Amino acid sequence: IKKNKFWKIYSTQKYKFWFKGYFDTYTPKQVSKSLDNIDISEIDIFIKSLKGHFAFIFKNRRFSLLVVDRIRSTPLHFSKIKNDFHITNHSNILIKNKYFKKGINKSAIEEISMAGFVIDSKSIYSNIVTPLAGEYFIFSNDKVIKRSYFSYFGKISKKKYSILLKDLTNITVSIFQKLLNQIGNRQIIIPLSAGNDSRLVASILYHLGAKNVKCYSYGQKNNFESKTSKEIAKKLNYDWIFVPLKHQSEIKFYNSIEYKKFLEFSENHSSIPFVQSLSTFKYLNEKKFINKNSVFINGNSGDFISGAHINKLYAEIKNINNKIKLKESILNNLIEKHFSLWGNLKTEHNIKSIKSKLWSSISKECKKLNSKNAHLFYEYSEFIDRQSKYVISGQRVYEFHGYDWRLPLWDDEYLFFWKKIPADYKFKQKLYIDMLKENNFGNVWTKNFPVNKKEIRPTWLIPIRFIFKIPFGLFGDLGKKLWHQFDINIFHYWIDPTFIFCSTTYQEVLKDIFKKPRNAISWMSKKYLKNYG
Numbered sequence: 001i002k003k004n005k006f007w008k009i010y011s012t013q014k015y016k017f018w019f020k021g022y023f024d025t026y027t028p029k030q031v032s033k034s035l036d037n038i039d040i041s042e043i044d045i046f047i048k049s050l051k052g053h054f055a056f057i058f059k060n061r062r063f064s065l066l067v068v069d070r071i072r073s074t075p076l077h078f079s080k081i082k083n084d085f086h087i088t089n090h091s092n093i094l095i096k097n098k099y100f101k102k103g104i105n106k107s108a109i110e111e112i113s114m115a116g117f118v119i120d121s122k123s124i125y126s127n128i129v130t131p132l133a134g135e136y137f138i139f140s141n142d143k144v145i146k147r148s149y150f151s152y153f154g155k156i157s158k159k160k161y162s163i164l165l166k167d168l169t170n171i172t173v174s175i176f177q178k179l180l181n182q183i184g185n186r187q188i189i190i191p192l193s194a195g196n197d198s199r200l201v202a203s204i205l206y207h208l209g210a211k212n213v214k215c216y217s218y219g220q221k222n223n224f225e226s227k228t229s230k231e232i233a234k235k236l237n238y239d240w241i242f243v244p245l246k247h248q249s250e251i252k253f254y255n256s257i258e259y260k261k262f263l264e265f266s267e268n269h270s271s272i273p274f275v276q277s278l279s280t281f282k283y284l285n286e287k288k289f290i291n292k293n294s295v296f297i298n299g300n301s302g303d304f305i306s307g308a309h310i311n312k313l314y315a316e317i318k319n320i321n322n323k324i325k326l327k328e329s330i331l332n333n334l335i336e337k338h339f340s341l342w343g344n345l346k347t348e349h350n351i352k353s354i355k356s357k358l359w360s361s362i363s364k365e366c367k368k369l370n371s372k373n374a375h376l377f378y379e380y381s382e383f384i385d386r387q388s389k390y391v392i393s394g395q396r397v398y399e400f401h402g403y404d405w406r407l408p409l410w411d412d413e414y415l416f417f418w419k420k421i422p423a424d425y426k427f428k429q430k431l432y433i434d435m436l437k438e439n440n441f442g443n444v445w446t447k448n449f450p451v452n453k454k455e456i457r458p459t460w461l462i463p464i465r466f467i468f469k470i471p472f473g474l475f476g477d478l479g480k481k482l483w484h485q486f487d488i489n490i491f492h493y494w495i496d497p498t499f500i501f502c503s504t505t506y507q508e509v510l511k512d513i514f515k516k517p518r519n520a521i522s523w524m525s526k527k528y529l530k531n532y533g
Contacts, residue, residue, distance in 0.1 A: 343516025
């Protein structure tokens with residue numbers, strides 16, 4: 001285990017217990033003692049009783065146990081090297097073993113090139129296994145037993161909408177009250193945008209009486225997100241700061257030693273690194289805005305869990321009862337949404353290959369497909385792959401700088417609740433948004449505080465972009481498609497509010513226009529895979 005301030009080791013003459021994170025109802029010592037006395041047949045029941053965000057490895061004379069939480073907030077990896085199993089929290093440690101065989105998994109390369117992450121539990125190296133969210137492995141008597149103790153797939157609730165709305169309010173308040181009880185008086189830092197999710201974090205903390213809270217936003221000067229964020233923080237009486245980002249400084253950052261160190265720190269060989277907001281910490285520290293024991297709380301991933309990603313699918317499947325057509329619609333939506341980083345890679349052969357692997361992964365957990373639960377098949381796939389491998393890995397940004405974090409919108413109670421909500425109530429996030437507006441925590445869910453308004457920054461680009469757009473309008477639907485691709489390669493480098501485009505060069509972006517890239521992540525995947533031939 002690569003030790004750092006987040007990993008603790010509990011050791012006795014009988015066992016060793018490596019642990020990271022927190023449990024809601026137990027202490028790490030209680031868990032380790034229980035595991036030492038448990039019968040192997042009872043492990044599943046015990047692990048299902050654990051709630052929180054954690055990862056741990058337990059070892060005694062009878063067995064070894066590897067466990068990740070229900071969202072895989074901290075990935076673990078293992079490999080059989082010679083005759084021994086090696087378990088680690090950092091996959092590079094396995095690779096540096098002189099006996100490790102560096103066989104490349106071509107299937108993983110294909111998936112990362114198209115989506116930025118792998119499907120299922122594979123990694124770039126053929127002999128590294130990365131447990132999925134909600135999985136654990138038992139090593140005993142030279143045998144390896146894999147088990148799943150949680151699946152983001154459930155039986156659709158038949159409760160009335162009004163009851164579910166009340167339940168969601170109660171669960172949300174309970175989650176955040178529990179969070180405040182856990183972290184005490186420590187300073188809370190919220191990366192606050194103009195969206196629903198981080199606004200929920202800030203407003204409900206205010207509603208519950210949290211005092212030691214600060215907020216920040218970042219990007220180009222006077223952008224909509226930062227202006228709205230500032231007004232929200234002001235309304236809640238929380239300190240707020242803006243971190244200005246510029247192309248020149250971001251280019252310098254993405255070529256810095258610090259950035260290279262982060263890539264090493266966050267490497268997991270199953271997805272590209274999540275780097276958004278990474279460059280803001282230098283400014284925050286220089287301004288002495290954050291304490292050493294601060295806890296970062298972001299809105300990850302309220303949009304996904306509440307249904308924002310199923311809108312297109314919902315419209316397609318609403319009146320379909322044919323299972324073959326439902327399956328094809330689910331897979332087509334997954335391809336379009338997540339496996340389209342490079343349009344030139346969406347060949348008939350590649351799409352057929354990806355669909356086959358996706359359905360193999362989905363069908364292991366999701367059964368009895370019909371029009372009522374088809375959205376859960378889609379969400380299961382995104383949850384187990386993109387969300388838990390790529391999006392949630394954004395927590396490494398905080399850990400790299402030595403800061404603790406919490407993910408209240410990925411709390412176990414939210415998982416149990418949202419996985420059974422009907423598609424009708426998830427469409428356009430109806431249940432979630434109704435809950436937010438009805439409760440109006442902090443009085444920041446009114447027309448005075450707009451949500452996710454689109455705008456072009458920098459403003460000098462608006463007339464230039466408009467002039468270039470005119471000729472494309474003469475060619476109808478074809479013109480729209482051509483303009484969309486032209487816009488990505490010519491203008492998005494300057495418009496992107498995250499500045500992730502600065503991780504590559506503008507010359508590289510222009511050069512790749514005929515490869516039909518999708519966004520800044522396209523070049524991140526390309527650059528990442530250069531290390532693997």
